[in-house]
Amino acid sequence: MALLISHPQPANMIDRRAAPAYPPEHWAHMNLAQQFAFYTLTKLGYQLLFVRQQMTELAIAVACLNEQLATIDAAGDIHFSPDIRLRSRTNQSMPL
Numbered sequence: 001m002a003l004l005i006s007h008p009q010p011a012n013m014i015d016r017r018a019a020p021a022y023p024p025e026h027w028a029h030m031n032l033a034q035q036f037a038f039y040t041l042t043k044l045g046y047q048l049l050f051v052r053q054q055m056t057e058l059a060i061a062v063a064c065l066n067e068q069l070a071t072i073d074a075a076g077d078i079h080f081s082p083d084i085r086l087r088s089r090t091n092q093s094m095p096l
Contacts, residue, residue, distance in 0.1 A: 026051045026061070033076030034061050041070060041078065049086075062086075 029051040030038065038048060038061060046063040053059040058074035062084070071082040 029053060029059055030061050030072070031059070031074060031076075034059070034072045034074065037061075037072045037076040037078050038063065041065075041072075046070060 026048050027035070034051075038046075041063050044065060046065045049062045049064050051059050051061045060074070061072040062082075063070045063072070068080070069082055069084065069086070071079045071084065073079070
């Protein structure tokens with residue numbers, strides 16, 4: 001006979017699993033080496049932003065922790081000081 005004990009969680013405890021660390025549509029575009037490398041970044045708190053792949057290049061995964069970017073190349077190498085700039089996400093209205 002198994003005894004199950006339930007431990008109530010404090011009301012102020014936040015469940016961090018509410019939002020996945022990676023969007024599933026981007027996860028599928030990474031190879032196995034990139035997925036393992038990204039798993040390491042998730043332990044540090046990084047979130048996957050997107051996976052960039054042009055026709056003639058291998059995929060590069062871009063992750064972010066606060067304002068710090070990191071990239072993961074096709075070999076699974078993590079670069080914490082990538083030479084990339086992201087476009088602004090603000091909506092700019094067209095002049096009339």
